[in-house]
Amino acid sequence: MTKVRPIHESGFERVEGDFYSTPAWVTECLLSKVTLRGPIWEPCCGDGAIAKVLTAAGHQVVATDLADRGFGGAGVDFFATSQMPEGCRTLVTNPPYGDGGFRGRAGKSAANMLGFTDHAIRLARQAEGQLALLVRFQWIAGRRVASLLTDAKMHSAIVLTRRIRWFDHGGAYKTGQHHHAWIFFDFAAPPIGGPSLVFADGPDGQRHNRAPLDQSVLPLFGRPPTDADD
Numbered sequence: 495m496t497k498v499r500p501i502h503e504s505g506f507e508r509v510e511g512d513f514y515s516t517p518a519w520v521t522e523c524l525l526s527k528v529t530l531r532g533p534i535w536e537p538c539c540g541d542g543a544i545a546k547v548l549t550a551a552g553h554q555v556v557a558t559d560l561a562d563r564g565f566g567g568a569g570v571d572f573f574a575t576s577q578m579p580e581g582c583r584t585l586v587t588n589p590p591y592g593d594g595g596f597r598g599r600a601g602k603s604a605a606n607m608l609g610f611t612d613h614a615i616r617l618a619r620q621a622e623g624q625l626a627l628l629v630r631f632q633w634i635a636g637r638r639v640a641s642l643l644t645d646a647k648m649h650s651a652i653v654l655t656r657r658i659r660w661f662d663h664g665g666a667y668k669t670g671q672h673h674h675a676w677i678f679f680d681f682a683a684p685p686i687g688g689p690s691l692v693f694a695d696g697p698d699g700q701r702h703n704r705a706p707l708d709q710s711v712l713p714l715f716g717r718p719p720t721d722a723d724d
């Protein structure tokens with residue numbers, strides 16, 4: 495049985511391992527504002543909520559996760575990877591925010607997210623690729639985060655003007671307190687003056703309780719290399 499623990503900010507239960515499925519409209523907002531180059535790596539794929547939307551849009555997707563949630567390749571610790579999986583140049587995910595995660599620092603979500611983002615930037619920059627991370631909008635205002643995003647020449651922040659309703663995997667959902675944004679980087683694009691702020695509305699009424707997309711169309715390539723492979 496999945497262990498859950500209370501999460502103080504929103505008053506609803508949070509699954510151990512920071513597992514939230516991202517509603518399809520959130521990924522569709524990203525796709526409506528940027529052109530992604532595939533194949534794409536989803537390194538924290540959960541039950542494939544983002545990967546399925548990317549695949550349905552015609553992208554090849556490599557999906558991995560630390561946990562086995564019945565989708566993609568399980569047992570791949572993102573922090574232990576030293577390169578993108580072979581062929582991938584773009585990384586897209588809704589990362590674990592760290593306050594229910596596997597890496598042990600409960601309540602340190604801002605710092606955990608900083609470490610995740612730093613590692614993701616390194617991998618995407620090394621591949622001269624693209625990076626899109628779904629983050630809490632307020633998080634990017636932190637001083638250390640702002641410095642990291644500025645140094646990495648963030649291309650744009652795609653701000654969702656509607657708040658996300660997170661499903662609790664028991665069928666219920668609740669609107670969270672936070673607004674979210676995709677932070678987007680393109681390490682192959684020519685430098686621009688500074689990041690742009692793009693607003694994305696999403697669907698009216700957030701009626702995103704749609705049937706799951708077919709996961710059988712998702713190709714799974716090899717595992718990404720780790721330091722142990724060197």
Ligand SMILES: C[S@@+](CC[C@H](N)C(=O)[O-])C[C@H]1O[C@@H](n2cnc3c(N)ncnc32)[C@H](O)[C@@H]1O
Pocket residue numbers: 511512513514515516537538539540541542543544558559560561563570571572573587588589590591595596597
């Ligand atoms: C917020 S959920 C998002 C799931 C999926 N990306 C989505 O948006 O629907 C975060 C996922 O990260 C996974 N995760 C946590 N720590 C990880 C790690 N160190 N490496 C890879 N995946 C990890 C969890 O198992 C969980 O499935």
